[in-house]
Amino acid sequence: xxxxxxxxxxxxxxxxxxxxxxxxxxxxxxxxxxxxxxxxxxxxxxxxxxxxxxxxxxxxxxxxxxxxxxxxxxxxxxxxxxxxxxxxxxxxxxxxxxxxxxxxxxxxxxxxxxxxxxxxxxxxxxxxxxxxxxxxxxxxxxxxxxxxxxxxxxxxxxxxxxxxxxxxxxxxxxxxxxxxxxxxxxxxxxxxxxxxxxxxxxxxxxxxxxxxxxxxxxxxxxxxxxxxxxxxxxxxxxxxxxxxxxxxxxxxxxxxxxxxxxxxxxxxxxxxxxxxxxxxxxxxxxxxxxxxxxxxxxxxxxxxxxxxxxxxxxxxxxxxxxxxxxxxxxxxxxxxxxxxxxxxxxxxxxxxxxxxxxxxxxxxxxxxxxxxxxxxxxxxxxxxxxxxxxxxxxxxxxxxxxxxxxxxxxxxxxxxxxxxxxxxxxxxxxxxxxxxxxxxxxxxxxxxxxxxxxxxxxxxxxxxxxxxxxxxxxxxxxxxxxxxxxxxxxxxxxxxxxxxxxxxxxxxxxxxxxxxxxxxxxxxxxxxxxxxxxxxxxxxxxxxxxxxxxxxxxxxxxxxxxxxxxxxxxxxxxxxxx
Numbered sequence: 001x002x003x004x005x006x007x008x009x010x011x012x013x014x015x016x017x018x019x020x021x022x023x024x025x026x027x028x029x030x031x032x033x034x035x036x037x038x039x040x041x042x043x044x045x046x047x048x049x050x051x052x053x054x055x056x057x058x059x060x061x062x063x064x065x066x067x068x069x070x071x072x073x074x075x076x077x078x079x080x081x082x083x084x085x086x087x088x089x090x091x092x093x094x095x096x097x098x099x100x101x102x103x104x105x106x107x108x109x110x111x112x113x114x115x116x117x118x119x120x121x122x123x124x125x126x127x128x129x130x131x132x133x134x135x136x137x138x139x140x141x142x143x144x145x146x147x148x149x150x151x152x153x154x155x156x157x158x159x160x161x162x163x164x165x166x167x168x169x170x171x172x173x174x175x176x177x178x179x180x181x182x183x184x185x186x187x188x189x190x191x192x193x194x195x196x197x198x199x200x201x202x203x204x205x206x207x208x209x210x211x212x213x214x215x216x217x218x219x220x221x222x223x224x225x226x227x228x229x230x231x232x233x234x235x236x237x238x239x240x241x242x243x244x245x246x247x248x249x250x251x252x253x254x255x256x257x258x259x260x261x262x263x264x265x266x267x268x269x270x271x272x273x274x275x276x277x278x279x280x281x282x283x284x285x286x287x288x289x290x291x292x293x294x295x296x297x298x299x300x301x302x303x304x305x306x307x308x309x310x311x312x313x314x315x316x317x318x319x320x321x322x323x324x325x326x327x328x329x330x331x332x333x334x335x336x337x338x339x340x341x342x343x344x345x346x347x348x349x350x351x352x353x354x355x356x357x358x359x360x361x362x363x364x365x366x367x368x369x370x371x372x373x374x375x376x377x378x379x380x381x382x383x384x385x386x387x388x389x390x391x392x393x394x395x396x397x398x399x400x401x402x403x404x405x406x407x408x409x410x411x412x413x414x415x416x417x418x419x420x421x422x423x424x425x426x427x428x429x430x431x432x433x434x435x436x437x438x439x440x441x442x443x444x445x446x447x448x449x450x451x452x453x454x455x456x457x458x459x460x461x462x463x464x465x466x467x468x469x470x471x472x473x474x475x476x477x478x479x480x481x482x483x484x485x486x487x488x489x490x491x492x493x494x495x496x497x498x499x500x501x502x503x504x505x506x507x508x509x510x511x512x513x514x515x516x517x518x519x520x521x522x523x524x525x526x527x528x529x530x531x532x533x534x535x536x537x538x539x540x541x542x543x544x545x546x547x548x549x550x551x552x553x554x555x556x557x558x559x560x561x562x563x564x565x566x567x568x569x570x571x572x573x574x575x576x577x578x
Contacts, residue, residue, distance in 0.1 A: 006307040014299030018292055025288035029281045037255075040272050043214050044257035047270045051212055051220060052259045058112055058205070059264060062158070062180040062198040065106060065116060075099070076186060079118065080193075083126040086134060100133040107131075112204040114177050115165075119146060120184065120194035141166040149181060149195040157183045157192075160264055162230050162241065165199065176202040176241070178230055180264075202231060202241070209233035215276050221245065221269040230266065235273075245269075322447060409446055412439045419469075428469050430496075430503075431462035437472040437494075444480050452480070452490030459497045467503075467571055468548050474537035475507040475567050483511020483565055499570070506568035514559040526555060538567075545569055 068075075078095045087093050107113050107130045119127040127146060129135045137143045142165040152159070159181050166174045177199040183192040209220040210233040219234035227244040239245065247269065250256060254271040261268070396407040419436040434456075441454050454476075476492055484490040493508045514522065526542045538555065545553040549571050559565040 006303055009303040009306050010299055013302050014295050017295045017299065021288055021291045021295065025284060025291075028284050032284065033278070033281055036276075040215070040255050040276065041257075044255055044270045044272055047212050047214065047220065048257040048259050048268050051209060051222075051270075052261065052268045054208070055205075055222065055268065056261065058200060059180060061110060061113065062182045062196065065198060066182045066184060066196045068102075068106070076120075079128065080120050080122070082134060083120050083122040083128065084124070086124065086126065096133050099128060100130075103128065103130045112200055112208070114175060114199040114201045116199070117145065117197040118184075118194065119149065119197075145179060145181075145197050149197070152181070154183075154192060156181075158264060160224060160230060160266060162202070162228070163199075178202055178205060205231045206233050212270075215272050217273045217276055219269075219271040221271065223267050223269065225265040225267075234271075405446060409443055412443045415439050416443070426468060427466045429463065430460070430465040430467050433467055433469065433471055434458065434462060434496075437476060440473050441476060441492075444476075448480070448484075452484055452492060455491065455493040457493065457495040457497075460503060462496075465503060465573060468544060470541070471505060471545075471571075472507065474541045478538055478567070479507060479509035479511060479565070483509040483513075498573070501573050502570045503573055504568065504570055506566055508564055508566040510564050513561040513563055513565050515561050519557065519559050522557060545571070 079099060082092055082095050082099070085092055087096065103116055103118070107116050116130040117127055118129075124136065125146065126134060126136045129140060132140060145161075145163065145165075148161065161179045161181065162176070163179050164174055164176050180198040180200065182196045182198070184194040184196055185191075186193050205222075209222075209231060212220060213234050217235050219239060220232065221229055221239065222231040223229050223245055227246060229239055229241050229243050229245060232239055232241060247256065247258070247267075250271065252274075254273055257270045259268045260266075392410055396404065396410065400407075416436060416439050419432070445452065445454075472494065476494070479490075479492050491510045493506075495504075495506045495508070497504050522538070525539060528539075542555045545555065553569050553571055555567055555569050557565070557567050
């Protein structure tokens with residue numbers, strides 16, 4: 001009973017609260033996810049646009065440098081002569097110094113430029129390098145770029161290459177650069193006459209891209225047409241320079257924004273993991289879970305307190321009912337200041353006192369009229385009792401807000417009393433007798449907290465067979481009152497079968513049974529003419545059976561001490577008895 005009350009109260013208190021918390025949490029997560037996704041897309045697009053503009057501004061430095069030499073024929077001629085003849089005289093040394101000063105000033109003015117190489121076709125493979133001046137393979141370590149430029153088809157006017165260079169032959173210093181190759185043309189020639197290589201410091205470019213990061217897990221990439229990473233910033237655990245990236249396989253993992261530069265054959269990418277979208281959602285989800293746990297704890301505490309108060313009052317009601325059933329004086333109770341206390345004090349007590357008086361009247365009637373019910377019906381006005389029970393029933397339902405165990409007991413008791421008092425027929429259909437006994441047993445099971453269970457074994461047509469009233473109730477009442485006094489878990493088996501045009505009734509319980517001396521005393525009581533002081537129910541039933549059906553229908557009692565007690569009798573099926 002306590003568990004049922006607790007579960008019901010717990011669900012009533014916590015379920016609505018949890019539903020509201022879950023609904024609000026879902027709405028919040030949906031709104032945040034929608035707005036965050038739009039924000040990520042917009043910021044991604046803006047980031048790619050900005051890094052393209054900034055990067056192409058850096059790349060344009062190669063265009064500016066190439067113009068410095070290609071549009072000035074005098075400088076171009078002087079440089080060609082220097083590269084072809086080397087330091088052959090003082091004039092060429094002065095030219096070298098002048099060009100080196102011009103080149104170094106351009107390189108030093110731009111922090112992102114590492115170095116600048118200028119090559120014009122000559123028989124000695126000489127080239128001009130910033131910070132060094134006239135250089136070739138004999139005095140300069142980094143000459144791989146020249147081989148790369150000479151091997152590239154002439155239709156490639158400009159391209160990018162990621163390289164690691166060592167500037168001087170006698171040092172181990174090296175750095176990663178992004179080399180921008182730019183073909184050089186003379187004003188009167190259509191074929192390239194050389195190449196300009198502008199080396200951009202990769203470290204600067206990576207740091208430059210880092211300034212555009214907006215999310216902790218965001219990655220910015222610069223890749224060439226083959227998917228090789230030329231520069232990157234952001235979450236370095238996933239990618240590294242020189243890796244090849246398949247952008248088609250990243251759509252499921254990242255929000256991707258991209259722009260292409262066909263002139264240099266590069267692509268700018270901004271990647272934001274899709275998991276970033278759910279970061280704020282996870283925070284809200286944790287908050288929702290915490291709120292649900294708090295609601296469960298609070299609901300459990302409230303339900304426990306309410307259940308303890310309610311079951312305490314219901315236990316008081318059951319104590320009154322049990323005392324009334326045993327004919328004892330009703331205990332003085334001190335109910336709690338609540339609805340159940342009011343029921344206990346104002347309604348149930350008065351009803352039980354009246355029920356005790358009614359029971360005494362019924363017992364007197366049985367002794368005076370030899371089990372005939374008409375006298376009770378003529379002396380009592382059952383409408384008052386039924387109306388009172390109905391009022392008690394509805395007040396109980398009203399005060400608790402729904403049907404409960406007390407209201408169900410009242411409803412069953414009303415049905416049993418109606419069957420007892422209102423039905424004027426002496427004979428009833430066996431189905432009605434069984435139904436009334438079942439209701440009586442349900443009341444007793446609620447009283448004794450289901451300390452016993454009942455097994456029905458009915459193998460006759462209950463719709464066609466008639467019998468006198470109250471054939472079974474006195475027998476099951478005897479099993480409950482006497483058989484289960486010292487038994488924790490009882491069992492009653494009710495068996496009704498057909499045996500040679502007779503209906504055989506037996507009621508067996510697994511109670512403590514009777515010793516032989518006690519059993520002989522009970523059998524002697526059943527044969528007395530006057531009602532004994534004990535065992536009135538069995539005595540009256542036996543008298544009614546003998547008067548109605550004859551001596552062959554008398555009760556037969558057998559018992560095995562500590563094991564079982566069985567009471568059985570027969571009634572005829574033939575309708576002439578009715």
